[in-house]
Amino acid sequence: MLIAQGLTKTFKNGKGIKDVSFTVKKGEVFGFLGPNGAGKSTTIRHIMGFMKPDKGFVQVNGLDTWKKQGVVQKHIGYLPGEIAFIEGMTGKEFLDFMAAMHEVKDSAKRNSLIERLQFDIHTPIRKMSKGMKQKVGIVAAFMHDPEVIILDEPTSGLDPLMQKVFIDIVLEEKAKGKTFLMSSHSFAEIERTCDRAAIIKDGIVIAVKNIHELQTMQRKLFEVTFQHKEDAQAFLQSGLSGQLQEGNRVRVAVQGDYNQFLAETSKYNVRNIDVFTQNLEDIFMDYYDRREKKR
Amino acid sequence: MNSTLYKQMMKVQIKGIINYAFGSAFYMILMVWIYPSIADNAKSLNDLMKTMPAGVSKAFGLESGFNSFDSYISGEFYGLLLLLILTIFCIMLSTQLIAKLVDQGSMAYLLSTPTTRAKIAITQAAVLVTGIFIILLITTISGFIGCYLFIEDTEAFRAITFIQLNLGAFFLFFAIGGISFFISSLVNDEKRALGIAGSIAFGFFSLNLLGKISEKIGWLKNISIYTLYNPSEIVSKQADMIQSCMILGAIGLAAFIIAVILFKKRDLPL
Numbered sequence: 001m002l003i004a005q006g007l008t009k010t011f012k013n014g015k016g017i018k019d020v021s022f023t024v025k026k027g028e029v030f031g032f033l034g035p036n037g038a039g040k041s042t043t044i045r046h047i048m049g050f051m052k053p054d055k056g057f058v059q060v061n062g063l064d065t066w067k068k069q070g071v072v073q074k075h076i077g078y079l080p081g082e083i084a085f086i087e088g089m090t091g092k093e094f095l096d097f098m099a100a101m102h103e104v105k106d107s108a109k110r111n112s113l114i115e116r117l118q119f120d121i122h123t124p125i126r127k128m129s130k131g132m133k134q135k136v137g138i139v140a141a142f143m144h145d146p147e148v149i150i151l152d153e154p155t156s157g158l159d160p161l162m163q164k165v166f167i168d169i170v171l172e173e174k175a176k177g178k179t180f181l182m183s184s185h186s187f188a189e190i191e192r193t194c195d196r197a198a199i200i201k202d203g204i205v206i207a208v209k210n211i212h213e214l215q216t217m218q219r220k221l222f223e224v225t226f227q228h229k230e231d232a233q234a235f236l237q238s239g240l241s242g243q244l245q246e247g248n249r250v251r252v253a254v255q256g257d258y259n260q261f262l263a264e265t266s267k268y269n270v271r272n273i274d275v276f277t278q279n280l281e282d283i284f285m286d287y288y289d290r291r292e293k294k295r
Numbered sequence: 296m297n298s299t300l301y302k303q304m305m306k307v308q309i310k311g312i313i314n315y316a317f318g319s320a321f322y323m324i325l326m327v328w329i330y331p332s333i334a335d336n337a338k339s340l341n342d343l344m345k346t347m348p349a350g351v352s353k354a355f356g357l358e359s360g361f362n363s364f365d366s367y368i369s370g371e372f373y374g375l376l377l378l379l380i381l382t383i384f385c386i387m388l389s390t391q392l393i394a395k396l397v398d399q400g401s402m403a404y405l406l407s408t409p410t411t412r413a414k415i416a417i418t419q420a421a422v423l424v425t426g427i428f429i430i431l432l433i434t435t436i437s438g439f440i441g442c443y444l445f446i447e448d449t450e451a452f453r454a455i456t457f458i459q460l461n462l463g464a465f466f467l468f469f470a471i472g473g474i475s476f477f478i479s480s481l482v483n484d485e486k487r488a489l490g491i492a493g494s495i496a497f498g499f500f501s502l503n504l505l506g507k508i509s510e511k512i513g514w515l516k517n518i519s520i521y522t523l524y525n526p527s528e529i530v531s532k533q534a535d536m537i538q539s540c541m542i543l544g545a546i547g548l549a550a551f552i553i554a555v556i557l558f559k560k561r562d563l564p565l
Contacts (some may be wrong), residue, residue, distance in 0.1 A: 070411035084400035
């Protein structure tokens, strides 16, 4: 449904993207992860046809996004990373305008989205908060019922409740066979919605992984508070990758092997155990680090 | 051309256009209103003109004197005020129509709809030309109204010449609008687009002015497109209106076409 093939673009300052290739299948939600400046937005600009690639191409529904401007957009819904609307309009005027540009006559979908996201469409755009602009942007991306939806940092500015509403909307559309490409910093939304994710750094895609693979790579951090300081010291000698926090508290990272951890801790008197789940960001930072070390 | 976009853009810009148009119309009516008192003193004013250096009166289009309404309005209004108003308008609006949308990022929304870049650029250019047309139309109408209200001597006002003055101005600003639109579609930064287009337009404007002040550097005005619009010569029937309008039209058209082509091929930082 969406194919990026050997996408290369070098900017004057030497930065850019190099040989970016991936394929998103119909009905799939594809995550696009990477730190700021890694090339996420540049890739999305190419997908949207805002830039001409030096080499390679992007196809949506079999149409080249640079060459087929004016046609390919019929299949695409887009939420920009930094939303800027045309000034001097209210939310409703903007959505009416976008609907007219997309030649959408049926406003049922738009109305249901507005109702779910709960915002006042009569607010002038310049008076809108970031979250509210984001909501208008989400409606604009979904309302013409496109087959492929490109979302750049979709939940920034939304409160947790609205993030959940948004994730529900994505999952519903996915169930209807819509294809998504979603770039994000918020790994919670990637975790909950994506099937696969590409990890990009310094303009190069370093891995395309199944989300379950990423999840099993996940480590858990246990913070154990022992009764005595000596216990904490002794525990650290046991060979687990632990770290003394302060006095009698120890932080241990566990990946997969919980039995050894349990066996070791149960030897001592334990006052308290806290669990921290490592988020995807840390996982893929680990991923970077390990690869850096290998070099 | 995309009619939905055109309507929306006109809706957003019409307030600004009307403001400029009313400003221009206000000056026009003001000038017409004070004309009768000036006409009464025409002789002494003409004598006063003769005492001024020839270059200065030439630069500001005063050499045709105050003998008739046409020469008065061509010098006082079309020679300076209208040029300033419309030059500023062309620079401001052309920057807002492309460079500002690219700089702010709202162009991303226009490009995400099923329309081509060429259509977007042509539509925006049409908005600019419509704006220039509306301002000159309202200015022309206000001139007629002003004459009807304040000028008793109906022979002083020659309608055809008056319309020619406005038509010539339209072609001049079609060309200047084209050039500033060209800059606007090439530059990513709104302020830079404003700066470059402003420097070019006011550069031309000053060259024309300087060239007229002094005969020695008279060649300066030959590199300015403002020289192709000479209100006092239009009034005195010395101007070759058809030729200069054709040249201005060609410059404007070429600038708009190149702007659209380059905008179509360009990387946009959206």
